[in-house]
Amino acid sequence: MLNFALVGCGRIAKRHSELLGLNQIQGARLVAVCDLSEVKAKTIAEQFSIPYYTDMHQMMQKEKIDVVVVLTESGNHAKNVIDLAQYRKHIVVEKPMALTLDDADEMIQACDRSGAKLFVVKQNRFNVPVVKLRQALDQGRFGKLILGTVRVRWCRPQDYYDQAPWRGTWAMDGGVLTNQASHHIDMLEWMVGDVESVFARSTTALAKIEAEDTAVVTLKFRNGALGVIEATTAVRPKDLEGSISILGEGGTVEVAGFAVNKMKTWNFVNSLPGDEDVMDRYSVNPPNVYGFGHQAYYEYVVDCISHNGPHLVDGLVGRKSLELINAIYESIETGKEVYLRFKPKYCKLGG
Ligand SMILES: NC(=O)c1ccc[n+]([C@@H]2O[C@H](COP(=O)([O-])OP(=O)(O)OC[C@H]3O[C@@H](n4cnc5c(N)ncnc54)[C@H](O)[C@@H]3O)[C@@H](O)[C@H]2O)c1
Numbered sequence: 001m002l003n004f005a006l007v008g009c010g011r012i013a014k015r016h017s018e019l020l021g022l023n024q025i026q027g028a029r030l031v032a033v034c035d036l037s038e039v040k041a042k043t044i045a046e047q048f049s050i051p052y053y054t055d056m057h058q059m060m061q062k063e064k065i066d067v068v069v070v071l072t073e074s075g076n077h078a079k080n081v082i083d084l085a086q087y088r089k090h091i092v093v094e095k096p097m098a099l100t101l102d103d104a105d106e107m108i109q110a111c112d113r114s115g116a117k118l119f120v121v122k123q124n125r126f127n128v129p130v131v132k133l134r135q136a137l138d139q140g141r142f143g144k145l146i147l148g149t150v151r152v153r154w155c156r157p158q159d160y161y162d163q164a165p166w167r168g169t170w171a172m173d174g175g176v177l178t179n180q181a182s183h184h185i186d187m188l189e190w191m192v193g194d195v196e197s198v199f200a201r202s203t204t205a206l207a208k209i210e211a212e213d214t215a216v217v218t219l220k221f222r223n224g225a226l227g228v229i230e231a232t233t234a235v236r237p238k239d240l241e242g243s244i245s246i247l248g249e250g251g252t253v254e255v256a257g258f259a260v261n262k263m264k265t266w267n268f269v270n271s272l273p274g275d276e277d278v279m280d281r282y283s284v285n286p287p288n289v290y291g292f293g294h295q296a297y298y299e300y301v302v303d304c305i306s307h308n309g310p311h312l313v314d315g316l317v318g319r320k321s322l323e324l325i326n327a328i329y330e331s332i333e334t335g336k337e338v339y340l341r342f343k344p345k346y347c348k349l350g351g
Contacts (some may be wrong), residue, residue: 005069086114119315125190128261149245163244177212242256
């Protein structure tokens, strides 16, 4: 049984604490929580009858913890993970792992030095229809890839941004690209392959925030495929779509719904037995845009630590999609196509 503890008891902590605290994950339990706000820490602690702390160092020193989960503001992830690495416990950090590539590198190095495994939360990779799509890619069913596109069309009204001062700021969050669409950007690169270059535009259409609430990006992949990212939190009056489409010479798959949860299209030139049921069997209906993926994500974390299972989403994987996001912002700032493996000069993220 692995003992988990949470650092940060804000909005997303509800999802993590319910999974770990209500025995939804075999081989895992929640043993302590911590937040700078005593009220927030106490509220979650009382729900699961566990101790709470307002200082993560005290929690790490007093409790028997195997895995610590960092659910603080995005701009604090690096500092918290580097601080926590001294305790030599495994670390799960919410997305995005950091805002700057230097921070991501230091986090990876700190965990490597301490022998801790670093996990970055990318729960959408574990969505049932997304796993099925990835399987088709691994089987080579698409042949030559032609086009990969993602859409995030969500509604985040001003009161969402006003909930906390860090939201939508360059120093602590970034905009729709770093926050909401970071999952979809990660998924697109994971599916289609390494990116050669990006060209992007953005605007802050409705939200009163520093960073963008709407962006469009065109991508060129190293394998010759092209890509498009469309991301906005300015959809009104409600969430519309979170989706991915992969088009290849051998077929087309679209996973749609509002949280990449519904198999919308499954068309292959050469069909296989079972193809006729895929649309029904691989669609799920989550209650919110976070989806069901956190459960499968934690099952993977436990498997990786307890049974030496594959480490699918480690710090290097998190760094890779952060590099892409930094390149997209660099293109927005310069108005130019940006070629990857680059050092950001004008990207404001984390600044
Ligand atoms: N995977 C997903 O789908 C998903 C969804 C929502 C949020 N997130 C990510 O989760 C992170 C948190 O988002 P949120 O909406 O829960 O934010 P939030 O503002 O609601 O909560 C953050 C909490 O961290 C606490 N905190 C900060 N520093 C701390 C410290 N040193 N010790 C203890 N507590 C500390 C704050 O007091 C606050 O309560 C962000 O990085 C966000 O991008 C991921």
